[in-house]
Amino acid sequence: MNDGRTPDDSPARDLLDLFGEIRLTPTQRRIAQSLVRHAASAPYLSAVEVAELAGVSQPSVTRFAVALGYDGYPALRRRLREITTAAVPTGGDGDNALQRAVHAERANLAHLAEALTDLKQVTAAGELLAASRPLPVLGLRAAAPLAAYFAFFAAKVHPDVRVLDSGGSLLTDRLEQARAAGASALLAIVLPRYPRESLAALRTAREIGLPVVAITDSPVSPAAEHAEIVLPAAVGTRLVFDLHTAPMALTMVLLQAVCDAAPAETQRRLEEFESAAARRQLFV
Structure with missing residues (x-):
């Protein structure tokens, strides 16, 4: 599942916390993992681009956003921007997503x-x-x-x-x-x-x-x-x-x-x- 990017920064950790608040289906977890792996660029991706990264359909991305409690993907994307803007990078412990x-x-x-x-x-x-x-x-x-x-x-x-x-x-x-x-x-x-x-x-x-x-x-x-x-x-x-x-x-x-x-x-x-x-x- 790892494409070489590791979510070792603070934004990625915050995204993991956000996505961990509810139970996701396997398809939704693929979307979540793609967003975490691309934490820096995720807030600027369209639903179509997220779907391509995760290998799912665009409606699946919309359903993912709704499952998290948002009206649609644009609302989720705004939240992703808030998270990445507020996050302060830290040294962290170097763990990647699989280790976590x-x-x-x-x-x-x-x-x-x-x-x-x-x-x-x-x-x-x-x-x-x-x-x-x-x-x-x-x-x-x-x-x-x-x-x-x-x-x-x-x-x-x-x-x-x-x-x-x-x-x-x-x-x-x-x-x-x-x-x-x-x-x-x-x-x-x-x-x-x-x-x-x-x-x-x-x-x-x-x-x-x-x-x-x-x-x-x-x-x-x-x-x-x-x-x-x-x-x-x-x-x-x-x-x-x-x-x-x-x-x-x-x-x-x-x-x-x-x-x-x-x-x-x-x-x-x-x-x-x-x-x-x-x-x-x-x-x-």
Whole structure:
């Protein structure tokens, strides 16, 4: 994404702050990144020129400006001029946009660590999920890899973990089958841009009496409305696509809580796995 220009000056940093105030679509983030990379000239570019730089359509640039709360691109351009005129160049730390994106993940992890000062919610979630037989784990679209990651390790300490990573009418069937088989809780990982099917699945879970533990990006995410326990972890938004560093860390924190809720069974199943792994020579 870097064309040789690095947004190391004060105007570029101010633009990052401006664009970071709301959630942008991937196309809108391409526009934002182009404006940041060309921070010095951005206030003097037309909508057509910005579209060419970002490789998007001119209407996309207009929608980008409206998404930021402006009447159109001319109003946004006036704001860009105010920012660049008021900005005072500083030496800075020399970080480029990609480095700042990674540094921002440290802040997300720090916020997650601070939230874990109070363990009541994560402990309650661990107990709820540990007792569920089977344990369905929902993760659609961008959340599917995190659901699979959690389930891969959870299967070592839980006898029946079921990953629900595809939508459609079969998703409702699988939720109802899990409930009929004895499931008493659902872990749902719902991340931006919040698939409609994920939210529909949470409504179905509530209808069939299946309590939901939701890992999502914010306490006010759409998933929170349908969950008994909400565990938030912010996603990184400084690149074209989200970074899921904090949500992934939270999945492992939650799995630790599941293990802590049933320590004897966890130990027994881990010993059984190690014995089987040695017998089958699974690892080098």
